[in-house]
Amino acid sequence: MAYGQTGTGKTFTLGRLGEEDIADRGIMVRAMEDILADISPEQDSITVSYLQLYMETVLDLLVPGKDNIPIVEDPKTGDVSLPGATAVEIWDQTSFLDLLQTGEANRFAANTKLNTESSRSHAILMVNVKKHVKGKGGDLILTNENGLGVHMSKGFCPPMVRKSKLVVVDLAGSERLDKSGSEGHALEEAKSINLSLTSLGKCINALAEGSSHIPIRDSKLTRLLRDSFGGTARTSLVITIGPSPRHRGETMSTIMFGQRAMKVENMVKLKEEFDYKSLCRRLDMELEKRVSEIERQGKLLLDVEEKLQERLEETKRAERNLESALEKMAAERARYHKEHIEVLESLENERAERQKMENQLQSTMQDMQHHREVFDPCNQLKSEILELKLQLDKEVQLRQQAEKELSALKSGLTKIESTSPEGQEALILSRRLEDEMKQRKNLEEEIQQLRNQLTQVTLQADEAKRIVSGRISFGSESHKSFASVNHNIDTSANLNTSGRPQEHVGLQKVLSLLDSADLDVRVHAVKVVANLAAEEVNQEKIVEAGGLHSMLMLLSSTEDETIRRVAAGAIANLAMNETNQELIMSEGGITLLSKTADDAEDPQTLRMVAGAIANLCGNDKLQLKLRDEGGIKALLSMVKSNHPDVLAQVARGIANFAKCESRGAVQGSKPARSLLIDEGALPWIVANASNEASPIRRHIELALCHLAQKDVNGKDLVAGGALWELIRISRECSREDIRMLAHRMLISSSVFQAELRRLHIVL
Numbered sequence: 001m002a003y004g005q006t007g008t009g010k011t012f013t014l015g016r017l018g019e020e021d022i023a024d025r026g027i028m029v030r031a032m033e034d035i036l037a038d039i040s041p042e043q044d045s046i047t048v049s050y051l052q053l054y055m056e057t058v059l060d061l062l063v064p065g066k067d068n069i070p071i072v073e074d075p076k077t078g079d080v081s082l083p084g085a086t087a088v089e090i091w092d093q094t095s096f097l098d099l100l101q102t103g104e105a106n107r108f109a110a111n112t113k114l115n116t117e118s119s120r121s122h123a124i125l126m127v128n129v130k131k132h133v134k135g136k137g138g139d140l141i142l143t144n145e146n147g148l149g150v151h152m153s154k155g156f157c158p159p160m161v162r163k164s165k166l167v168v169v170d171l172a173g174s175e176r177l178d179k180s181g182s183e184g185h186a187l188e189e190a191k192s193i194n195l196s197l198t199s200l201g202k203c204i205n206a207l208a209e210g211s212s213h214i215p216i217r218d219s220k221l222t223r224l225l226r227d228s229f230g231g232t233a234r235t236s237l238v239i240t241i242g243p244s245p246r247h248r249g250e251t252m253s254t255i256m257f258g259q260r261a262m263k264v265e266n267m268v269k270l271k272e273e274f275d276y277k278s279l280c281r282r283l284d285m286e287l288e289k290r291v292s293e294i295e296r297q298g299k300l301l302l303d304v305e306e307k308l309q310e311r312l313e314e315t316k317r318a319e320r321n322l323e324s325a326l327e328k329m330a331a332e333r334a335r336y337h338k339e340h341i342e343v344l345e346s347l348e349n350e351r352a353e354r355q356k357m358e359n360q361l362q363s364t365m366q367d368m369q370h371h372r373e374v375f376d377p378c379n380q381l382k383s384e385i386l387e388l389k390l391q392l393d394k395e396v397q398l399r400q401q402a403e404k405e406l407s408a409l410k411s412g413l414t415k416i417e418s419t420s421p422e423g424q425e426a427l428i429l430s431r432r433l434e435d436e437m438k439q440r441k442n443l444e445e446e447i448q449q450l451r452n453q454l455t456q457v458t459l460q461a462d463e464a465k466r467i468v469s470g471r472i473s474f475g476s477e478s479h480k481s482f483a484s485v486n487h488n489i490d491t492s493a494n495l496n497t498s499g500r501p502q503e504h505v506g507l508q509k510v511l512s513l514l515d516s517a518d519l520d521v522r523v524h525a526v527k528v529v530a531n532l533a534a535e536e537v538n539q540e541k542i543v544e545a546g547g548l549h550s551m552l553m554l555l556s557s558t559e560d561e562t563i564r565r566v567a568a569g570a571i572a573n574l575a576m577n578e579t580n581q582e583l584i585m586s587e588g589g590i591t592l593l594s595k596t597a598d599d600a601e602d603p604q605t606l607r608m609v610a611g612a613i614a615n616l617c618g619n620d621k622l623q624l625k626l627r628d629e630g631g632i633k634a635l636l637s638m639v640k641s642n643h644p645d646v647l648a649q650v651a652r653g654i655a656n657f658a659k660c661e662s663r664g665a666v667q668g669s670k671p672a673r674s675l676l677i678d679e680g681a682l683p684w685i686v687a688n689a690s691n692e693a694s695p696i697r698r699h700i701e702l703a704l705c706h707l708a709q710k711d712v713n714g715k716d717l718v719a720g721g722a723l724w725e726l727i728r729i730s731r732e733c734s735r736e737d738i739r740m741l742a743h744r745m746l747i748s749s750s751v752f753q754a755e756l757r758r759l760h761i762v763l
């Protein structure tokens with residue numbers, strides 16, 4: 001408020017616009033500058049009303065014609081407002097200056113109308129500022145129009161608004177009536193002004209003195225300024241005085257007014273309240289958002305329900321399909337089951353057939369092996385026959401030479417006999433000649449015997465060659481051929497394919513030649529026995545005649561490699577017969593064969609020895625004895641030769657032995673671990689299960705299948721790596737029967753099944 005004598009510069013202080021020089025700006029312009037600098041146009045608002053109080057009437061300076069605007073006082077808060085006044089929203093300084101100019105122009109026009117130059121009214125600039133401030137978060141309960149509390153969640157920051165009001169009052173100048181000399185209307189004006197100023201003074205006095213009664217209602221000025229002093233507002237009072245001594249009284253009065261006003265104490269208070277409009281807007285938006293979200297979710301729910309319904313129908317359809325499929329499956333399963341049973345039965349029949357074929361094949365292989373062994377000696381015999389023929393030719397030449405010498409001696413003798421001393425000498429020579437003739441005759445006889453032997457051997461060799469090269473079956477026809485040789489022994493008949501009569505060489509004679517001092521004769525004799533032993537029909541006679549015993553003795557006594565080899569071959573042939581096998585064992589054959597296996601280096605000798613032991617391995621009754629006497633060890637010891645022929649015989653022996661053991665297993669004998677495993681054969685078996693040579697590989701594959709047949713061997717086979725070989729055999733073996741046998745062993749053994757499951761191997 002600016003209070004002071006007329007013409008002392010109140011308007012100058014408050015209302016100048018400073019358009020030419022900003023230093024001339026009045027308080028109103030400067031105040032608005034400060035307000036605008038702290039306002040956010042987006043959130044805050046500034047409204048300005050410009051009024052004048054003239055003769056106890058409130059006039060609107062912004063919209064002329066709005067007269068007698070009522071003053072409204074809030075009984076609760078004491079706030080004063082003029083709802084009828086024009087309130088213009090201000091956004092910048094320019095619009096405010098325009099507004100002030102409009103107001104001043106209207107004030108000037110009014111004064112002109114009233115025919116006065118001086119400001120005979122109180123000018124009131126009212127600036128209402130609403131500034132948004134951040135509220136404090138926390139629980140908040142708002143009361144709605146129905147009085148019901150609306151609880152806002154924790155953390156909610158309600159919009160708050162700080163309401164401020166700046167009231168700039170350019171009071172009309174006070175004057176002393178006696179001094180101004182006003183009359184008529186001017187007097188009335190002056191009275192009115194003085195009345196309002198006096199009322200203001202009284203209120204200030206009352207407030208300054210702390211009086212309980214403040215005469216607010218005495219004038220409209222005090223009513224209008226009720227909330228601007230003595231309450232919660234901050235009030236600044238500018239007093240203006242004239243420097244002339246002429247106005248000393250007014251000056252004193254003005255200063256006294258200022259002094260009294262300074263005593264008034266105000267309690268400045270910020271007025272902040274919820275911005276209900278903003279809150280309402282915000283809540284509306286939030287509500288709208290929620291409603292649209294609920295609608296969206298409702299729509300989604302409907303979609304989901306529709307889809308659910310569709311799914312339910314699909315599920316019902318699927319269930320119906322499933323039921324019909326299950327019915328079909330059950331029918332199919334029954335049909336497959338029936339087919340499965342039929343297939344199983346046919347497979348079982350097939351398996352039995354295969355087993356039968358396998359047995360036949362095994363026997364055939366053994367026979368072939370036997371004839372192969374026969375074949376080799378035949379070749380050797382051929383060369384020996386050639387040697388004998390050469391010897392024979394040599395003997396014939398010697399004889400012819402001797403005959404020539406004899407005839408020469410005879411002619412010489414005839415001449416000499418005429419003289420007596422020479423005649424006696426001739427007689428002596430004649431006797432010596434006769435002796436020589438006798439010796440020659442004996443020699444010729446022996447030669448003839450040898451020829452007979454040769455003929456027999458040639459016949460056997462030819463027969464053996466024919467059998468092997470023709471690959472004929474071992475049926476009745478072959479036995480007929482062997483019968484001719486047999487016949488030679490039995491009847492001592494002279495048989496020869498060429499029809500030439502042959503002299504008989506008795507078996508006993510041949511056996512006796514085994515003891516001959518002549519190595520060649522012994523060699524020939526043992527070969528003859530071996531050849532005869534190759535024929536099953538001769539074997540019994542040979543054994544009866546002590547041939548087997550002689551062959552065994554030769555193994556230990558001879559140092560000749562050929563004799564040892566051929567004798568071992570003969571024993572191998574004889575060992576094909578079950579009775580002979582027992583005989584060989586009883587005569588310490590295993591020990592002799594083991595010793596030969598240790599001593600011999602010739603692979604062919606080892607082959608014969610291994611063949612002999614392999615045959616013995618095929619006898620069920622001799623298994624334990626064979627093991628106890630070192631037969632298995634001897635067999636395994638021969639693998640060091642690494643000759644494929646020897647290895648094939650070793651593998652055959654192992655297969656025979658394993659087969660006998662498995663046969664025992666099938667027949668229900670007490671389950672015991674394989675003697676082969678006990679004797680340490682498994683590593684060699686596993687190592688040679690994939691041997692390149694098919695005879696070796698086949699025997700070992702069969703041996704593994706037989707070993708697998710005994711559950712008690714299962715753990716050793718797994719530990720020794722034989723399981724992998726069995727799997728390989730079941731998958732890769734070119735022989736279907738062996739493949740199936742291995743497969744059967746794998747699926748029937750609980751040990752293998754457990755291991756296969758552990759290794760995640762599916763057969």
Ligand SMILES: Nc1ncnc2c1ncn2[C@@H]1O[C@H](COP(=O)(O)OP(=O)(O)OP(=O)(O)O)[C@@H](O)[C@H]1O
Nearest residue numbers: 005006007008009010011012013118119172173174
């Ligand atoms: N401080 C000042 N410096 C220079 N001139 C001034 C000053 N104060 C006032 N005046 C001049 O005095 C004259 C009267 O001033 P103004 O109209 O402001 O007085 P007033 O108190 O408002 O008078 P009234 O009460 O009759 O309206 C004006 O011409 C103004 O320019």
